[in-house]
Amino acid sequence: MTPLHGLRIIECASFVAAPSACMTLAQLGADVIRVDPIGGAADYRRWPVAPSGTSLYWTALNRGKRSVAVNMRSDEGRELVTALVAEAGILVDNVVGRRWMSYENLSARRADLIHLHLQGHADGRPAVDYTVNAEVGVPTITGRESDAAPVNHVLPAWDLVTGMTVTTGVLAALHERTATGQGAYIEVALADVATAGVANLGWLGEARLRGAERPKHGNHVYGSFGTDFETADGERVMVVALTEHQWHALRKVTGTEDVFSALEPALNVDLNQEADRYRVRETIAAILRPWFAARPLPVVAEDLNSARVLWGRYRGMPELVDDPSPVLSTVDQPGIGEVPSARSPLRWGGEYGGTASAPGLGEHTETVLSDVLGLSTTEIARLHDAGVVASGEA
């Protein structure tokens, strides 16, 4: 599972989006070299952290990469990074205000360079997932109808979507370069990914037609039937009936077929239509709730599975760790110990790829300068002594 074997990518980025992109490319076989300032970038100590202070976040997002630490405020440091980019031919960055790292400067050194520059807003203003999500309107429609205030979701979803948009852009440019010899300068803004995301779901088209906001609807699935139920033993399940088949399976297993048949003429709805299921969602949920409340989770699970109902159980993250999916493995991470670590979810010929630990900051400074740039031991030692590069955390 190394379709990108032979590819080399320089990453000058931090936080979630670009690092997760480059980690994905590393999982697919690319040699990814993350270049950081000496001492680390702003994400190096981000929470969650282990008792030692080692960041679980940073180490999870930078697995399988090589790490080089360079003082990019020095001319020599900038020249080293420029040379690495020119050698590798692919750069992913999310830095602001480094003129020497512009496509114009870098492509003068490597004509067919692929340079993907990640931004907050497309006009250069900064943004992070949490500010962008507020701006595109998702918290306003999240939560219960009685919640007056917006509800932020905790998942930095746009960061993750943007990460995979970055890999898509890099690989599309690579396809074109292979075919034509031409490089590319590609920009992508987190805010644009989020705006396009809500537009692509039809939500902006709806807002325009409606002329007003969609009301909040708690844990219901919009435009269909889906919501959560509590079981007799205090567990919770999310049950969804998008298709007519799923809806009939749910009615049958809960013994509510006659109730819903009688309800349809009474409410003047056709519950085979998902729009009508959405309209009377609270009534449907109220009719189904006692069935779940009367059964403990193991019985609910067996019955729903036998009936082929679409459902999932609410779990806490400690449970995911205790009952790991095959996409998870563990690695021995210095500073942390054995830690759950995901493989790429892309299976090649039925197989998940491997896992790897994250590098120590600057762990590969010397080997990269030697292997990629061909610098001598003496020269590397001089750069080290002059504070231009660092090995290890220095």
Add this chain to the structure above:
Amino acid sequence: MTPLHGLRIIECASFVAAPSACMTLAQLGADVIRVDPIGGAADYRRWPVAPSGTSLYWTALNRGKRSVAVNMRSDEGRELVTALVAEAGILVDNVVGRRWMSYENLSARRADLIHLHLQGHADGRPAVDYTVNAEVGVPTITGRESDAAPVNHVLPAWDLVTGMTVTTGVLAALHERTATGQGAYIEVALADVATAGVANLGWLGEARLRGAERPKHGNHVYGSFGTDFETADGERVMVVALTEHQWHALRKVTGTEDVFSALEPALNVDLNQEADRYRVRETIAAILRPWFAARPLPVVAEDLNSARVLWGRYRGMPELVDDPSPVLSTVDQPGIGEVPSARSPLRWGGEYGGTASAPGLGEHTETVLSDVLGLSTTEIARLHDAGVVASGEA
């Protein structure tokens, strides 16, 4: 902006993930042919819908594609789809239980086929975004500390992440095929994308170390300082201070520097450390709140921007439509009229690409059978009369 010009992709999929993937590939220049059953797949009428019944969701997720409608329960229909896949050489599908559409069968007709198969769970069990999100633990840590029940977020985030994971897989396989001539069978499960997603943020590593769930924390940003504030005119803003620079900008503009300097020894914290900002987040928010409450949004906005504070305003989706970002355009969509429509957020050489409307179901059946498979008008008419294919909604 057509790096994928010349590529042809067959899509046999529905709902969000795979259709958004193939739409992205179409935006990058590929000829994407979505093949549907006659009358449409299960997603064809999904909400939101226009008054005419045309789905804003379906048309938003299938823009720029060509549409072919085939009766895949007939031998002839299956043969036509098999022939299209063999001609195109790339297939993306999310269907369950179609043995004739297996990689084994299809690659017998096209040895270097790239076939990406999207699943719910990796073991074949069905799943959708809402069930998967429950299973990976995100709703359990979303919402206020006082919310006993899980809070679903409304954004189908895993669908969107999975869509871009699909494009990444297809393009990585394409790179390998160009280099070696070898095709690939790639599988990706929505549940694996979600599990890997929470693992990649360090959340599973944290759950393992903590041995318990992280508490809910409302609209706060985990491990740093970020939360929402209401302004004097009833607007809301999300304010974030991840870096020391952002934190000092926020203190300065709100005139709270001395307060926080006095607070540090009193609470025994160093607020230059984001972990400490997180620990006393409620106190920080309480100290900052009056500043926001005393100023209307225009003043808040100007002051925060001048001070280079990282913030965003909570907007509703109708506002996004009224103040469109350059990533948005409009298209004239039959059945709807003029509708907001996103370009690809990937800018190539500084330019957003174009936009396109969605096809009518089966709009391109005849031209595709003619152009791609070379069928004669007579043969196409016969297939049409026999109910093997349909043009338009039939």
